[in-house]
Amino acid sequence: xxxxxxxxxxxxxxxxxxxxxxxxxxxxxxxxxxxxxxxxxxxxxxxxxxxxxxxxxxxxxxxxxxxxxxxxxxxxxxxxxxxxxxxxxxxxxxxxxxxxxxxxxxxxxx
Amino acid sequence: xxxxxxxxxxxxxxxxxxxxxxxxxxxxxxxxxxxxxxxxxxxxxxxxxxxxxxxxxxxxxxxxxxxxxxxxxxxxxxxxxxxxxxxxxxxxxxxxxxxxxxxxxxxxxxxxxxxxx
Numbered sequence: 258x259x260x261x262x263x264x265x266x267x268x269x270x271x272x273x274x275x276x277x278x279x280x281x282x283x284x285x286x287x288x289x290x291x292x293x294x295x296x297x298x299x300x301x302x303x304x305x306x307x308x309x310x311x312x313x314x315x316x317x318x319x320x321x322x323x324x325x326x327x328x329x330x331x332x333x334x335x336x337x338x339x340x341x342x343x344x345x346x347x348x349x350x351x352x353x354x355x356x357x358x359x360x361x362x363x364x365x366x367x
Numbered sequence: 368x369x370x371x372x373x374x375x376x377x378x379x380x381x382x383x384x385x386x387x388x389x390x391x392x393x394x395x396x397x398x399x400x401x402x403x404x405x406x407x408x409x410x411x412x413x414x415x416x417x418x419x420x421x422x423x424x425x426x427x428x429x430x431x432x433x434x435x436x437x438x439x440x441x442x443x444x445x446x447x448x449x450x451x452x453x454x455x456x457x458x459x460x461x462x463x464x465x466x467x468x469x470x471x472x473x474x475x476x477x478x479x480x481x482x483x484x
Binding site: 353 | 409411416462476
C-alpha cells in the first residue's frame with residue numbers, strides 16, 4: 258500500500274465547475290499537507306500548504322485536511338481552462354522528505 | 368519568490384554516455400537539495416537528498432554509482448547519470464529547500480527530460 262493514494266484521473270469538467278480533488282494517506286506521522294500544480298513538462302509549483310487538520314482558503318482554492326480520517330482535499334471554484342494541469346498532493350512529517358500522491362490530471366473544458 | 372533553475376530542460380544522449388543536470392537556487396541558499404524522477408502519469412519518486420558539502424543520501428533501490436550527486440555549494444547541485452541506458456529515460460526534477468520550516472519552503476526546478484537512444 259502506498260503511503261499516499263490519489264486517483265490519477267483524468268478528470269474532465271466544464272468551465273465554471275467546482276472541482277474536488279482528494280488524497281488519502283496512511284502515515285499518522287504526517288503533519289504538513291501540500292497541494293502542488295504541475296503543468297506538462299514542468300516542475301511542480303506550490304498551491305496550498307496546510308499544517309494539521311483544518312481548512313485553508315486562497316482565492317478560488319480551498320484545502321481541507323481531516324487527520325482523523327487521513328483525508329485531504331483540494332477544491333477549485335469557478336474552474337478555468339488555465340487550471341488544466343496535474344494536481345499532486347504531498348505530505349510530510351516535518352523532516353526533509355515529501356511523499357507525493359500519483360497526481361490527478363485535470364482538464365477544464367470551454 | 369524563491370527560484371530554482373534547472374538545466375538543461377531537454378537532453379538526448381546515446382546509450383553508454385553520461386549526462387549532467389544542474390540545479391541552482393537563484394535567490395536563496397539551499398541547505399538541502401532533492402532529486403526526483405517522474406515517469407509519465409506517475410508521481411515524483413525521490414531519488415536522493417543532498418546537503419551542501421556532504422554525501423548524498425540515496426533512497427532504497429537507487430544506484431548511487433549510476434546517479435552521482437554533487438552538492439558543491441549552497442546554490443548548486445548536480446546529478447550525473449553515468450553510462451546511461453534507454454531505461455534511464457525519464458523526467459528528472461530537482462528541488463531546493465532553505466532551512467527547515469516544517470513542510471514549507473520546497474521550490475522545484477522546471478525539470479529535465481532525458482531521452483537515451
